[in-house]
Amino acid sequence: MQTVSRIEPRTPAAHERQAFFSSSGPMAMDAPLLHPPRHGLLALEDGIVQEGVLRGAPAAAEGDLIFTTAATGWGEVLTDPSYAGQIVVLTHPMAGNYRITAGELESGRVHARALVVGRLVTPPAGPGWSLEELLVSGGIPAITGIDTRALTLQLRRGARRRAVIRTTEVPVPEAIAEAKASPTWESVDHVATVATAEPLYVPPNGPRRGRAVLVDFGVKRSLLTALAARGFEITVLPPDVTAAAVASEEPDLVVLSPGPGDPARMEAQIALVRELAADAVAGGPPILGICLGHQLLALAARAPTCRLAVGHHGGNHAVIEVETGRVDIGAHNHEVAVLEDPALAAAGYRVSHRDLNDGTVEGLVHASGRIASVQFHPEGAPGPIDAARVLDLATAGALADRQGAFPIARA
Known part of the structure; x- marks a missing residue:
């Protein structure tokens, strides 16, 4: 397993970030x-x-x-x-x-x-x-x-x-x-061209507080930075991983990463997420899905997705949290959206966030409180980090869940 070098102890402004990959590779600084x-x-x-x-x-x-x-x-x-x-x-x-x-x-x-x-x-x-x-x-x-x-x-x-x-x-x-x-x-398997082919390990920044397994569909470096900044060591696994391999890492939190392409063509990953979700509801590691990970959770619940007439790309999109009315301006990058379908409620999900421009489903929470997902990017990059509290809630909830204190997300 390759170990990724330590990254900074917080989520900094873009001009402060240090890359975790080598600058002596194909994109050298010369x-x-x-x-x-x-x-x-x-x-x-x-x-x-x-x-x-x-x-x-x-x-x-x-x-x-x-x-x-x-x-x-x-x-x-x-x-x-x-x-x-x-x-x-x-x-x-x-x-x-x-x-x-x-x-x-x-x-x-x-x-x-x-x-x-x-x-x-x-x-x-x-x-x-x-x-x-x-x-x-x-x-x-x-x-x-x-x-x-x-x-x-x-x-x-x-x-x-x-x-x-x-x-x-x-x-x-x-x-x-x-x-x-x-x-x-839609016809191209973009995930296969961008995701890791072997496990990677990212150490925490500062004292270790917990362990996350991130299933990589095309993760951004800034998401790894944000998780490590919250004290999590991270094992990054390839997109063709099995649920048994995820469980063998004994994670406190499973993260389904962002990534490119149409999720409806990812049959193997949909089956994987369905198995991971069933395990989470039964008391296994809680799950946070982001962007493509959010879409795969919906498809695993047999809810449909569709390509948007106008995709969401940019750092200035407004999303409302349905329960509280709080509005966050954040980073979006998706061509596909989850459709609000009876299958979601039948599987125990409710819509937690909506886009204020077109009403797109931007978040889901499971009734068990053990699965949450967002369509937007709480790590930002580029864009504001108003929504970074999503990561705060998920990581704090996952750690408290070890002691049975409270779930990963408000149901």
């Missing part, structure tokens, strides 16, 4: 050589085309076009495994005006397929990467000079999302045809 700008185009499968200027790596790209409302946090966005398979549109009109340090990266490599921006600027010289240098290091292009707000409106109005980025040497009809022929986001 600044790469930049390439001359080139004329390029963005073509969507339904015929929408915008021309712009290609920056970053001299590479073509294809993927599912989504937009994020985050105004900063480009290092976190590009290296977040949940963006695997996606071309990311930045609605904010300018990007690149600060340098990115290794501590802002959420994994050991870039996972997004490409970046679409209105204006890409170069920051003053200093430590870390410029955004364009990160793009080159990650081997992906950006297309600039795009009216990203007009493009976002087209996506909100139903534009089809498969897209390609090409040089203008490629004829427009050919680029559109290539977008139509590209794989759909």
